[in-house]
Amino acid sequence: MKLLSVIFLRQIPGQAPVMLSTHYELGQFGFWQRGGAQEICTFASREVVHRSKQALMSVKHKEFLCHCRVLDSRLAVVAVCDEEYPVYVAFNLMKEALELFLKKYKEDAWSSPTTDQNLPLPGMDELIKKYQDPTEAxxxxxxxxxxxxxxxxxxxxxxxxxxxxxxxxxxxxxxxxxxxxx
CATH class of the missing domain: 1.20.5 (Single alpha-helices involved in coiled-coils or other helix-helix interfaces)
Known part of the structure; x- marks a missing residue:
């Protein structure tokens, strides 16, 4: 059971979503595979948010699941996990991650960018480490x-x-x- 990434995006109707903050845990991959794994996580996250019209959804991509949560304000968070990772734990992670993000950034900080950003989010790495073992989280x-x-x-x-x-x-x-x- 592995959690690979948590990515925050801004959903823009009719356009590709804008990346706001990205967090990866790709230690299970070899050094040369990490770049490809990161690209897959980024691509899958962007596509899921772009096609998402509902608040919560999960999409299977090969042996991974992309869990997505989109708020009414068009802020989205995507957690990419393997198939064994429990769905409700992934949604709990996204809930906590959104709370952390919204505590750090007000809507005016993330609602205006039209190009990809990488806003720092202190505490997110610890949250990902906590949720790496779903039985502990x-x-x-x-x-x-x-x-x-x-x-x-x-x-x-x-x-x-x-x-x-x-x-x-x-x-x-x-x-x-x-x-x-x-």
Whole structure:
């Protein structure tokens, strides 16, 4: 489960969206592959926002999913993840990222550019690191993971107890046989 990028764009009707802020986590790719992966994330994000008319949507592109959220003000955020990444965790990430962006930049700062920008967004790298492991970022997934681990431990313990119980039954049978023979 990997999160590859979070990209903020301004949707302009009839034109290509304008990039406002881009954040990538491409460590899973080799050095020579990162440029291509970044281009794919950028292209897919721009296309999804350009074709998006609704507030929330997810689009599959090869083995990746592009999750998009467009506000009424035409500010959009796209999270590009692999297929295994939970959808609701991606939407939670986008919600937090939008809050961070809107806290830093008022509408007049991002609504006027007509060319791509790369507005710095302090705290975004930490947010991406937090969401790299969805089980740590999402409380429900974390609880589910803990329950699964606990269930596995209980099952192993029960199996071990049953084995001991079988061994005790065998010893009792042997003891009864010895008593009968004597």
């Amino acid at each position: 999402d409380k429900i997934l974390k609880i589910k993971k803990d329950l699964d681990e606990t269930k596995e431990i209980v099952m192993k313990t029960m199996d071990q107890l049953l084995e001991r119980g079988e061994k005790l039954d065998n010893l009792i049978d042997l003891s009864n046989d010895l008593s009968f023979q004597s």
